[in-house]
Amino acid sequence: METIVVKVDSSSLLTPERIDKLAERILKHRSNGKNTIVVVPSIELLEGKLLPYSSIFTERIADRESHALKAINTQVASSLLAILLEKKGCKAVSLSGWQAGIEVVKSNGNILIEQIHHDFLLERIHNGEIAIVAGSQGYDQYKDLWTLGEGGPETTAIAIGTALDAEYVEILTEQDGIYTAESSVVKEARKLKEVTYDEMLELAHLGSTFVHPRAVELAKKYEMPIVVRSSTNDVEGTWIKGEVKMEKNRVVRGVAYEADIIRLTVGFDSYENSSLANIFMTLSKFNIDVDIIVQAVIDGVKPTVSFSIAKEDFAEAIKVLEQNKAQLGFSFADFEVGLAKVSIVGSGMVSNPGVAAQMFDRLRKENIIVKMVSTSEIKVSVVVPQDEMVRAANVLHDEFQLVEEYVN
Amino acid sequence: METIVVKVDSSSLLTPERIDKLAERILKHRSNGKNTIVVVPSIELLEGKLLPYSSIFTERIADRESHALKAINTQVASSLLAILLEKKGCKAVSLSGWQAGIEVVKSNGNILIEQIHHDFLLERIHNGEIAIVAGSQGYDQYKDLWTLGEGGPETTAIAIGTALDAEYVEILTEQDGIYTAESSVVKEARKLKEVTYDEMLELAHLGSTFVHPRAVELAKKYEMPIVVRSSTNDVEGTWIKGEVKMEKNRVVRGVAYEADIIRLTVGFDSYENSSLANIFMTLSKFNIDVDIIVQAVIDGVKPTVSFSIAKEDFAEAIKVLEQNKAQLGFSFADFEVGLAKVSIVGSGMVSNPGVAAQMFDRLRKENIIVKMVSTSEIKVSVVVPQDEMVRAANVLHDEFQLVEEYVN
Known part of the structure; x- marks a missing residue:
């Protein structure tokens, strides 16, 4: 059975109704016979709750604790989705970065994914469970927890997809794909069926922010196909791949x-x-x-x-x-x-x-x-x-x- | 250098001022030349924040996710305390159950501590760090996270104390020790200097709820001395031990x-x-x-x-x-x-x-x-x-x- 990895956008987790809709989308993959791993981003649950403690935060917070607190919001998000999937009769488990076996390493102040220890994810799949991974976090050799920073959830999804030899990674966004231009500026903008990793990298660096360049770079390195789709409408999206068919031999995309x-x-x-x-x-x-x-x-x-x-x-x-x-x-x-x-x-x-x-x-x-x-x-x-x-x-x-x- | 384990009460974590006071208490142990491990209970930060998602929770939540959500509040508590200790110039790290190496096992619906893998805690001590452990949680052989239920934080403290061969475990409570009777009922009630584990077990089962019987039983098994002290006033408390001096040969305690x-x-x-x-x-x-x-x-x-x-x-x-x-x-x-x-x-x-x-x-x-x-x-x-x-x-x-x- 093929495996796919779905990266969810945070707007899909804003209300119970949206989480419900998201759960249906995920279940559809299941009924199409795919093993499904879901990667969720952070939802800012703790923000207001930590306000009474703001005096504690006035000075520079130790890096380690700041990451630990950030990681928690995402863990709550993954639990909420797992609960709803269970409610719909599906076996689902929320996984924090360490439970998903995501090892990271600190390099020049950046947190990079070093390795996915995928045994536990595979075991979840073999148990018929949908794994809901808290995206953008992992642990280092000291068991310290770190968050990946910008583009973290997408990058996590690509890394997991690569480690599990997934068929593709689906990235759900508020827009339903990658366009020839931003439609707010160019009215005639059209959705692309496919783009190459390199094209996407240039577009991403130039402001098309639905997929972070960091994730595209990783996908390019391991030739992991990505499809960018709308989180609200179940319509075709845009594929990001190594090579694309260009029937009309179009030079500019x-x-x-x-x-x-x-x-x-x-x-x-x-x-x-x-x-x-x-x-x-x-x-x-x-x-x-x-x-x-x-x-x-x-x-x-x-x-x-x-x-x-x-x-x-x-x-x-x-x-x-x-x-x-x-x-x-x-x-x-x-x-x-x-x-x-x-x-x-x-x-x-x-x-x-x-x-x-x-x-x-x-x-x-x-x-x-x-x-x-x-x-x-x-x-x-x-x-x-x-x-x-x-x-x-x-x-x-x-x-x-x-x-x-x-x-x- | 001797090690002590301090179990904190949740009222000490309610406001930044109280956390500050607590941090001073902990630092005092340090300046007395003790390695210090702190075990914190849950603070109910997420409660209200999850209200918008209440429709998700109407049916019975999967046990696993319910535990995962519960565990998170405690992790936030440990981070807050670690941040404040760092602010005071002390090396401190928050540790979740798995980071502290607490392995649990499910037995007849109860979650029991199976083993403390204490290598990582020892490393923290050797680095001169104060470890702030999120109490009442651990992981099983599937890397699933579980909370210990009633008496969990005290039990965690005793288990860690035993694993690290600590000098004693200090339990901070809203009352400054164990009394001969409840002072609201018996005006003449007096604070005890010492009680035996067995006496404490009987008193605990009979309503003296400051130390859960589960923790006392574990302390008795491993002969780990406990001192129950006030979290707000720095006064002498009550020692719970295997044998106590009874100078006056008092029969009833x-x-x-x-x-x-x-x-x-x-x-x-x-x-x-x-x-x-x-x-x-x-x-x-x-x-x-x-x-x-x-x-x-x-x-x-x-x-x-x-x-x-x-x-x-x-x-x-x-x-x-x-x-x-x-x-x-x-x-x-x-x-x-x-x-x-x-x-x-x-x-x-x-x-x-x-x-x-x-x-x-x-x-x-x-x-x-x-x-x-x-x-x-x-x-x-x-x-x-x-x-x-x-x-x-x-x-x-x-x-x-x-x-x-x-x-x-």
Whole structure:
């Protein structure tokens, strides 16, 4: 019998009615003859309850206890779902991270899944039980409990799917799949039938937040198929796989955007003084994430480097540059606000060198000024004025005929 | 360095201020050079939070999930205390049942501690950490989590104390020790300096509920000394040990009472029809707890048996007797309500045969009618009219000079 892993979204656990509906969805997998493992995220049950104890929390809480408390909400969520499944006559068990055999390891302040000791999960399956795993938690070699951080529940689901050699991992979200663009911005956005892991990674990094990149990376590594589906409507979703059928040989699969970009430009008096490495190492030391980097190397002109950062990092970046001016050796720093990034994504680009040109051509025809450009094998990003962002996304969606994508 | 185990009462965890005070108490043990393990009981944090999900709970919840949810409150309690201890600059870790290595086993519907795998607790001690164990929980061989039920936290403390070869176990309660009688009933009640395990067992079974008999039994088995102390005032408490010094050779150590006793009497037509075994086996099958049993065997008179039960079992007992009348073979059943039990307890009674006689004599002088009598090696109980209960307790407290007991 094939096994599937279902990752639940937290909105499905908000009310008894929704949990009931969720239970029906899970039972449907069972009646289709699949062993089912469910991974639940946290529901914030304890929040208000700990308020009377807030004075205890005023100072920095020991990391270990903060994780222990976080883990508990998820355990309650898994118990609630197990209770409802039992009520419906199905054998179900809630499992905390250690009961599910999820071993984690601390690495540079991050908690990573080291190994799934899957014997106990297999035993549950052989007993005909549905295992409800508290997602995003595991134990280390000292038996300490840690939570995985962002993307933890999806990552847990993929890891369990891999360890149990599951057929696929189903991720339930508030949206019913992955779209060619965000429908709030591009009205003509269409649901994709399939995307590749790489495409999904680019889309996820660009704001399509239904599946965390961390989970997609893990799925890519172990070639675990994912299907993203609606938690409320039982309709077809989007498959995320290693290779997808592209009948129409479509090169671009999606358009993504990101608002509130700021461009910083740093200029040097001479090439001798300019050290890009120094600048970006200093910024990274202060956790300032630099996205697009453009270096202008024009003969006879003083060298400059431009890079884009997110709005919220702006003040800190300026401060860091000022404080380290002497050491970094630059002579001036300049900035431009009110920018946005628009990207096209598609695995087919690798073998289609004309795609970027087609993109620039259409933007020029539409009189949308391109301030910066960045390309990868499956993505082209441009930085444009923010008030042109929505129009840019729409014309690119039109240019690459994404409206012809699959909808069900 | 000696190790001690401190069992905390739930009232000490009610507010941040109380937790703070508790933390100071624990730190005091540390500064006295003791390794300290703390065992916390449940605080009912989740109660209200689960109300929105109450429709899920309407039917009988699977046993396993009910235990899993119960265990969580205690884990939160242990985290809160650990956080506060860390804040005070002390290394502290919260430990769930499995992290503390508490293995349990299910036996006739009860959850019993099977073994403490103490390696991890020892490691915590060697790291100089204070371990805060979520009391009353453990895991079985399937990694399932179970809670111990009544007396669980104290029993956990004794079990850990035994496994770690602790010097003693300190039990913090709302009262500052074990008294010769309940002070609300006997004004002259005095705090005992020491009691034996057996005396404590009798007192505990008779309503002195600060230390559950289950924990005392375990302590007796492994000869683990217990000290019962106030959680709010740092004063001397009462030691519970195998042997106690009795300088004044006091025979009676305490007076206990229990209100709302009912006497049932069952009569038979002939000896041939009377089967005590049948009656008490039938009652026990319906979980009706019978306390004192008196069989009147008078020649020429029809045989009768009287026994005492608690008020809350009365309706059920009558129903059971009625429904099984034919099979049990009795000819009539009678009852008397409005009774109470008063007992004197003391290890010294074993070698002092006159104690019961002295008790009856004093009660007769006070015109208190004795309805039933029961004796054990260290206890004499009498059933008296309930409106004489308080007076009986007081005159016996006086008769055996308990006012001369230790007070600090």
